[in-house]
Amino acid sequence: MRALFEVYNKLEEIRVWSRHPETRNIFLAEAEREYGHLCKFVPEESVRKTVEGADIVVTTTPSREPIVMDEMVSSGMHITCIGADAIGKEELDPSILKRAKIVIDDWEQASRGGEMNVPLLLRDKIVTKEDVWAEIGEIVGGLKPGRTSEDEITVFTSTGMAVQDAVTAKIVYDKALQKRVGNFITIA
Numbered sequence: 001m002r003a004l005f006e007v008y009n010k011l012e013e014i015r016v017w018s019r020h021p022e023t024r025n026i027f028l029a030e031a032e033r034e035y036g037h038l039c040k041f042v043p044e045e046s047v048r049k050t051v052e053g054a055d056i057v058v059t060t061t062p063s064r065e066p067i068v069m070d071e072m073v074s075s076g077m078h079i080t081c082i083g084a085d086a087i088g089k090e091e092l093d094p095s096i097l098k099r100a101k102i103v104i105d106d107w108e109q110a111s112r113g114g115e116m117n118v119p120l121l122l123r124d125k126i127v128t129k130e131d132v133w134a135e136i137g138e139i140v141g142g143l144k145p146g147r148t149s150e151d152e153i154t155v156f157t158s159t160g161m162a163v164q165d166a167v168t169a170k171i172v173y174d175k176a177l178q179k180r181v182g183n184f185i186t187i188a
Contacts, residue, residue, distance in 0.1 A: 001014065001058075009038070010039065013040045015042045015050045016043055016044060016050070017044045017050040047067050048072055051072040053074065055076070056079075056080070057077060058080045059079065059081045059082065059084075061083040062083055063083060063084070066090055066091065068096065069096075073096050076150050076152065076153070078154045080158065081114075081115040081155065081157045082160075084115040084117070084118075085114065085159045085160060087112060088118065090118040090119070092115055094119035097127045098126070101147070101152050102132045102155050102157065103132075103157075104134075105135065105136050105157075105158050105160070107129065114159040116157060
């Protein structure tokens with residue numbers, strides 16, 4: 001959510017669903033405190049109501065079966081999947097992957113522990129390496145274009161990479177130094 005506000009500054013509406021209403025409500029209370037002036041937050045009771053008609057969908061669940069189904073996804077939607085980060089996890093109906101422009105962070109990781117691992121490895125190769133448009137580095141580096149039409153359905157399936165963690169740690173470290181917070185410790 002913070003990344004979306006960083007990129008877009010303001011959003012019209014954020015719909016939030018969780019299998020556990022109490023965690024959804026805790027998240028919504030924190031989000032409204034921080035970003036309530038920039039967006040309307042809507043608690044939802046179903047995945048369908050959360051997804052249908054959205055421009056951007058972000059999945060962050062530990063699901064081991066699809067929760068976002070193909071019929072919920074409309075033309076022009078972008079989906080970022082960060083919950084399917086281990087073997088056997090999946091959040092999207094594989095039919096979505098078959099009609100989307102798929103971007104991954106790294107093939108080796110994505111094929112073993114990302115959104116593609118179940119349809120690739122466990123379901124008779126419904127999705128293959130040929131279905132992947134690009135690794136994120138190819139788009140960031142200008143080697144391949146990202147979205148090329150308003151109607152494209154795009155999916156970024158992220159398993160996370162060590163370089164992302166290292167860059168984040170460096171940013172946090174630099175900010176801590178700048179603000180003079182934290183403690184120096186010796187690691188033996």
